[in-house]
Every structure is written in structure tokens, then in C-alpha cells.
Amino acid sequence: MNYYFISDKNNAKRREHIANQCKKIGLEPRYFDAIMGKNISNLELHQSVVETNCLTPSEIGCALSHLSLYKQLIASSHQALIVFEDDVHFTDSLSLDILQELYQFVETHKGPCVLTLKASETYYTKVKFLNPFTIYSTPRFMDAYAYIINKEAAQNIIAAQTPLSFEIDVYRYYYYLNLCDLYSVYPSPTYVDDTIESTIKDRDTEEFKLLRSKYRTANFNQLFSKLSLKNKILSIYRRIKKHQSKSTY
Numbered sequence: 001m002n003y004y005f006i007s008d009k010n011n012a013k014r015r016e017h018i019a020n021q022c023k024k025i026g027l028e029p030r031y032f033d034a035i036m037g038k039n040i041s042n043l044e045l046h047q048s049v050v051e052t053n054c055l056t057p058s059e060i061g062c063a064l065s066h067l068s069l070y071k072q073l074i075a076s077s078h079q080a081l082i083v084f085e086d087d088v089h090f091t092d093s094l095s096l097d098i099l100q101e102l103y104q105f106v107e108t109h110k111g112p113c114v115l116t117l118k119a120s121e122t123y124y125t126k127v128k129f130l131n132p133f134t135i136y137s138t139p140r141f142m143d144a145y146a147y148i149i150n151k152e153a154a155q156n157i158i159a160a161q162t163p164l165s166f167e168i169d170v171y172r173y174y175y176y177l178n179l180c181d182l183y184s185v186y187p188s189p190t191y192v193d194d195t196i197e198s199t200i201k202d203r204d205t206e207e208f209k210l211l212r213s214k215y216r217t218a219n220f221n222q223l224f225s226k227l228s229l230k231n232k233i234l235s236i237y238r239r240i241k242k243h244q245s246k247s248t249y
Contacts, residue, residue: 001103002073003082004032006065014086017193021089025096032069034086037061049164050219054212063168066144067161070154080107081154085145087193093132094189101130102185103148112153112180114171117146118191120184122245127183138184139242140172146190153180165219173220176238178231186249 005018015031022029037057040048048060055063066083073081082103105128106115115135123136149157156179166173175182224235 001082001100002076002078002080003027003084003103004030004069005084005086005088006032006034006062006069007086008036009033011086018084018086018088024090024092025094025099027096027099032065035061035064035068040064047163050222052215052218053164053166054208054215055164055167059167060164062144063161063164066168067158070149070158073149073151073154074158078151080148080150082148083144083146084190088145089191089193091187091189091191093187098130098133098189102133102135102189105135105183106148106150109150109181112156113150113183114153114174114180115148115183115185116141116143116171117148117185118143118188119186119249120182122242122247123184123186123249124245133185133187133189136184136186138182139175139238139245141182141184142169142171143192144169145192149180156180160223165223166216170216172242173223176220176235177223177227178234178238 007014007018009015009031015029018031019029037045037060040057040061045057045060048064049055069081069083080103082099102115102117106113118141120136120138120141122140123138125137126134127137128135153174157174160174160177160179161168171182174180224232227235
């Protein structure tokens with residue numbers, strides 16, 4: 001099973017938290033040293049993003065960490081990768097056996113896919129039952145603290161996000177751009193430990209949020225414009241189909 005915890009190598013508290021979570025299910029901690037935005041030069045930050053963006057240095061570092069792991073997956077013999085961030089918390093219902101079955105679902109999936117290890121806001125249909133969890137297809141989810149991605153999806157996302165157009169965890173855009181299918185797990189086998197302060201600092205002003213939304217949409221539209229006619233039609237279909245999704249389990 002191929003997996004990594006993205007973690008600041010200088011944050012002993014985070015690494016201790018990871019070790020404690022791994023101990024709960026008998027998983028050996030495996031770290032990937034996070035790319036910290038504060039350590040990236042202004043030139044590197046500029047080169048990593050499209051011209052019109054509102055990504056903070058922390059968000060850029062976060063995205064580059066995930067993309068680096070995708071490149072490592074592509075260069076390996078593995079077909080899938082579990083990515084954890086260092087504020088993840090495992091529920092009591094998650095076991096190593098269940099995690100391995102979730103991994104195998106993605107590893108053997110035909111076509112690009114990403115499975116988030118949490119319940120999504122909406123879903124389409126039940127796909128597989130792994131007592132006590134159920135995998136559902138979904139058109140969207142946010143957050144990147146625990147998910148499984150296969151090699152084909154990793155390749156597609158790298159291509160779309162080089163340079164970065166928006167945050168790494170806007171998965172609905174990957175779905176709308178036909179880069180991958182999305183799946184979620186209910187009930188959530190993981191969640192964010194709110195007692196640990198996030199290292200991703202956002203800007204909370206309404207003005208900034210509006211500008212971020214504007215640039216995010218514009219950058220999505222730019223990627224959409226590069227699709228073939230066939231893929232544009234499929235993308236439009238996917239955006240229409242999302243209205244058929246359900247919001248209660």
C-alpha cells in the first residue's frame with residue numbers, strides 16, 4: 001500500500017500527532033516533507049502560478065507538495081497513492097484492513113479517479129459497501145487532508161495545474177474538466193483535528209474572497225476553453241448532471 005503523510009519536517013507536534021494516529025490502526029508513519037510557502041522565493045512563487053490568481057504562499061506550497069507526490073507516484077510502479085495531511089484524524093471505525101480495501105478500490109479502478117476519505121456534501125449512487133462504510137460517486141468535495149488517487153488522475157491533474165490555476169482541492173473542477181471521477185466514503189473514516197492549528201493561512205476579507213472567486217472561475221473557464229469539442233460537451237453534461245445529486249444519506 002502506497003501512502004504518505006505531508007508534514008512540516010520542523011513541526012515535532014504534527015509528527016507526533018501522525019504517529020499517534022498511525023498507532024491506532026497499526027500503520028507505519030511515512031512522511032513527505034512539506035514544501036513550505038514561507039520558504040519559496042518570490043520568483044518561484046511567481047513561476048508556479050498563472051498570472052491571474054489569488055493563491056497565498058501557503059496554498060502554493062501545499063499544492064506543490066501534493067503535485068510532487070503525484071510525480072513520485074507516476075515515476076513509481078504503484079498504481080495509486082493515499083495522501084494524508086498532518087492534521088488528519090482517524091475515526092474509531094477505520095481499520096488497516098478497511099484502508100487497504102479502499103486503496104484497492106482506487107488501485108483497480110478503470111479510468112482516472114480520486115476517492116476522498118470523508119463524506120461529501122452531495123452524492124450520486126452507492127458504488128461499494130465495506131462494512132461499516134459505503135463508497136458513493138459524487139460530483140464534488142473539498143479538502144485534501146485524506147484521499148486516494150490513481151496514477152491516471154495524478155497525470156491529468158498535474159497537466160491541468162502546471163502552472164497552478166486554483167487551490168489543489170477544488171475537486172469539482174477536475175470532475176467538470178473530465179480529469180477524473182470522484183468518490184466519497186460515508187460515514188467519514190477521517191476528519192480534521194480542529195485542536196491542531198492549520199498551517200494554511202487564508203485571507204478572510206470579503207473583498208479578497210470575491211476576487212479569489214472571480215479569478216478561480218476565470219482560470220477554470222480558460223482550462224475549459226482548451227478542451228476538445230467532445231470534452232466540452234461532456235463537461236457541460238457533468239455540470240448539468242450535478243443537479244441530480246442527493247444531499248442526504
